[in-house]
Amino acid sequence: xxxxxxxxxxxxxxxxxxxxxxxxxxxxxxxxxxxxxxxxxxxxxxxxxxxxxxxxxxxxxxxxxxxxxxxxxxxxxxxxxxxxxxxxxxxxxxxxxxxxxxxxxxxxxxxxxxxxxxxxxxxxxxxxxxxxxxxxxxxxxxxxxxxxxxxxxxxxxxxxxxxxxxxxxxxxxxxxxxxxxxxxxxxxxxxxxxxxxxxxxxxxxxxxxxxxxxxxxxxxxxxxxxxxxxxxxxxxxxxxxxxxxxxxxxxxxxxxxxxxxxxxxxxxxxxxxxxxxxxxxxxxxxxxxxxxxxxxxxxxxxxxxxxxxxxxxxxxxx
Amino acid sequence: xxxxxxxxxxxxxxxxxxxxxxxxxxxxxxxxxxxxxxxxxxxxxxxxxxxxxxxxxxxxxxxxxxxxxxxxxxxxxxxxxxxxxxxxxxxxxxxxxxxxxxxxxxxxxxxxxxxxxxxxxxxxxxxxxxxxxxxxxxxxxxxxxxxxxxxxxxxxxxxxxxxxxxxxxxxxxxxxxxxxxxxxxxxxxxxxxxxxxxxxxxxxxxxxxxxxxxxxxxxxxxxxxxxxxxxxxxxxxxxxxxxxxxxxxxxxxxxxxxxxxxxxxxxxxxxxxxxxxxxxxxxxxxxxxxxxxxxxxxxxxxxxxxxxxxxxxxxxxxxxxxxxxxxxxxxxxxxxxxxxxxxxxxxxxxxxxxxxxxxxxxxxxxxxx
Numbered sequence: 001x002x003x004x005x006x007x008x009x010x011x012x013x014x015x016x017x018x019x020x021x022x023x024x025x026x027x028x029x030x031x032x033x034x035x036x037x038x039x040x041x042x043x044x045x046x047x048x049x050x051x052x053x054x055x056x057x058x059x060x061x062x063x064x065x066x067x068x069x070x071x072x073x074x075x076x077x078x079x080x081x082x083x084x085x086x087x088x089x090x091x092x093x094x095x096x097x098x099x100x101x102x103x104x105x106x107x108x109x110x111x112x113x114x115x116x117x118x119x120x121x122x123x124x125x126x127x128x129x130x131x132x133x134x135x136x137x138x139x140x141x142x143x144x145x146x147x148x149x150x151x152x153x154x155x156x157x158x159x160x161x162x163x164x165x166x167x168x169x170x171x172x173x174x175x176x177x178x179x180x181x182x183x184x185x186x187x188x189x190x191x192x193x194x195x196x197x198x199x200x201x202x203x204x205x206x207x208x209x210x211x212x213x214x215x216x217x218x219x220x221x222x223x224x225x226x227x228x229x230x231x232x233x234x235x236x237x238x239x240x241x242x243x244x245x246x247x248x249x250x251x252x253x254x255x256x257x258x259x260x261x262x263x264x265x266x267x268x269x270x271x272x273x274x275x276x277x278x279x280x281x282x283x284x285x286x287x288x289x290x291x292x293x294x295x296x297x298x299x300x301x302x303x304x305x306x307x308x309x310x311x312x313x314x315x316x317x318x
Numbered sequence: 319x320x321x322x323x324x325x326x327x328x329x330x331x332x333x334x335x336x337x338x339x340x341x342x343x344x345x346x347x348x349x350x351x352x353x354x355x356x357x358x359x360x361x362x363x364x365x366x367x368x369x370x371x372x373x374x375x376x377x378x379x380x381x382x383x384x385x386x387x388x389x390x391x392x393x394x395x396x397x398x399x400x401x402x403x404x405x406x407x408x409x410x411x412x413x414x415x416x417x418x419x420x421x422x423x424x425x426x427x428x429x430x431x432x433x434x435x436x437x438x439x440x441x442x443x444x445x446x447x448x449x450x451x452x453x454x455x456x457x458x459x460x461x462x463x464x465x466x467x468x469x470x471x472x473x474x475x476x477x478x479x480x481x482x483x484x485x486x487x488x489x490x491x492x493x494x495x496x497x498x499x500x501x502x503x504x505x506x507x508x509x510x511x512x513x514x515x516x517x518x519x520x521x522x523x524x525x526x527x528x529x530x531x532x533x534x535x536x537x538x539x540x541x542x543x544x545x546x547x548x549x550x551x552x553x554x555x556x557x558x559x560x561x562x563x564x565x566x567x568x569x570x571x572x573x574x575x576x577x578x579x580x581x582x583x584x585x586x587x588x589x590x591x592x593x594x595x596x597x598x599x600x601x602x603x604x605x606x607x608x609x610x611x612x613x614x615x616x617x618x619x620x621x622x623x624x625x626x627x628x629x630x631x632x633x634x635x636x637x638x639x640x641x642x643x644x645x646x647x648x649x650x651x652x653x654x655x656x657x658x659x660x661x662x663x664x665x666x667x668x669x670x671x672x673x674x675x676x677x678x679x680x681x682x683x684x685x686x687x
Contacts, residue, residue: 059525059529060685082530091525093524093525094523095330095521106326107530109326110326
């Protein structure tokens with residue numbers, strides 16, 4: 001995917017910073033989110049994902065930086081943005097003591113959809129999101145997956161151009177997650193831009209583009225292929241007889257960023273694919289008396305994440 | 319302000335209220351409970367004290383004195399005794415609170431102007447003592463006037479009950495019920511809106527609400543409107559029960575009563591909103607509500623006479639909506655006054671509402687920080 005031009009951007013942020021007292025939650029983040037994309041925000045808890053999303057929707061005032069969302073300056077023009085975006089909060093924020101339909105009606109009213117259209121839209125969403133037999137059920141009595149679906153239905157009631165989703169699947173079982181992502185791609189196909197934060201790698205891999213946040217800093221940004229491509233030759237699969245001992249032997253070896261056990265083998269991320277790091281891995285294993293097969297394997301987003309956050313750590317240490 | 323969005327908030331509040339049993343119970347339960355408690359149990363003028371009578375004279379005159387005393391309703395005869403000693407014993411055993419003893423030489427003592435009747439009182443309860451002392455005074459005056467016409471050179475001291483002009487039977491309910499409308503509205507209305515904003519925040523709904531086009535004025539007004547109706551329902555419950563159970567009079571216009579109640583409801587709801595924008599949790603909102611409620615009850619003139627309070631406290635009381643409402647409602651219900659005659663209190667309540675509503679709206683931001 002090519003770098004998008006300005007006109008095709010749904011969100012543009014420059015130098016976005018948020019300080020809470022002395023804590024810097026988001027530190028000079030630059031973002032460019034193309035339209036009609038599913039854009040992933042990947043990062044561990046506390047990395048500043050939610051804070052960034054809240055600033056982009058105009059719910060938090062940035063300490064520094066400029067934000068342009070759908071051509072509007074945020075937070076100054078945030079109110080004009082409200083009818084054009086949807087926001088699905090991390091914690092379920094619909095009214096648990098209202099029924100499915102009442103929640104939808106409330107949001108349709110608040111978005112001032114014309115009455116006839118509101119009714120049509122609600123019927124449509126009830127159908128699409130499988131609530132036909134649950135319209136009169138109280139939202140608070142539904143399962144995690146159902147609540148997520150309802151929250152999404154409510155967030156898109158105004159057919160937003162841009163949809164923010166803050167860890168939408170964190171309280172949902174795998175099957176519901178899959179269904180949920182199907183819905184997200186349907187929305188993207190229909191022309192909606194989606195910004196999704198997650199800490200699941202498999203979800204990040206599904207996005208058109210991702211940004212990796214680590215302790216408030218944007219450490220990587222690109223398509224999943226671009227990001228994994230940069231790591232070509234740096235991921236090794238080590239098959240050893242005693243993976244636990246082999247892992248101990250490799251920890252601390254110069255040039256080894258991480259060693260993770262996957263079943264009976266080890267996944268090793270090295271700092272440089274062309275250099276002699278691979279040789280040092282082999283040497284370290286030999287010294288420990290471990291007979292092991294070493295082969296290159298295709299990098300995945302987890303490797304990207306480890307590599308990106310590791311680089312950040314080194315920078316901070318320096 | 320968009321009416322569609324305003325309606326959305328009102329409808330949401332009503333729907334949530336309908337499912338909230340405790341709130342529903344509060345709407346009717348509190349007025350009924352309070353009214354019954356204050357109306358029946360808390361009676362500032364004692365009536366029906368258990369009395370024992372020992373009429374040793376048993377003349378036409380002595381029987382008349384005893385009948386006069388019973389006719390006040392303050393005492394109710396429960397026992398007859400032959401001697402004052404028997405009365406003392408009954409008093410000690412707690413069978414009676416008041417003993418009325420008429421000595422055998424009653425007529426002679428009366429003629430000589432000596433103490434003719436003795437009222438023995440259970441002094442361990444000061445309010446009983448007070449009531450009985452009054453009783454003794456009244457009884458003697460009455461008998462003196464009846465028997466010694468033309469009256470003696472000094473006119474008999476007037477009964478203390480000057481207040482009795484609008485409440486001749488000195489029934490507490492007549493004074494208390496109109497005030498109770500105000501007390502109940504103060505308690506429930508402030509509480510309803512006091513928890514309303516902070517509840518949305520606690521349950522996580524606030525982040526959703528502020529991310530929508532809903533304006534803060536729409537949200538605030540939408541939260542107040544449904545409770546105006548609730549407040550008027552409560553007013554109706556108290557009025558109906560007051561009239562039915564305690565035959566409290568409504569001497570002025572019923573419309574004025576509702577108008578005054580509406581003013582107090584608005585003032586309290588906006589005060590509650592203000593509290594809700596300040597409180598961090600529903601519990602804190604409750605604490606603040608009681609912080610407001612107690613001085614209101616004590617200083618507004620509901621419990622203690624306003625005129626008796628020090629000037630500084632009176633100024634403080636002038637800030638409280640309940641003070642103004644009490645003047646209005648007592649004026650309308652008991653004295654038959656019109657709202658126009660008491661315009662200054664109407665203006666005070668309106669001003670309070672305007673200040674609180676503006677402050678609540680200004681304090682509320684559609685931001686998380």
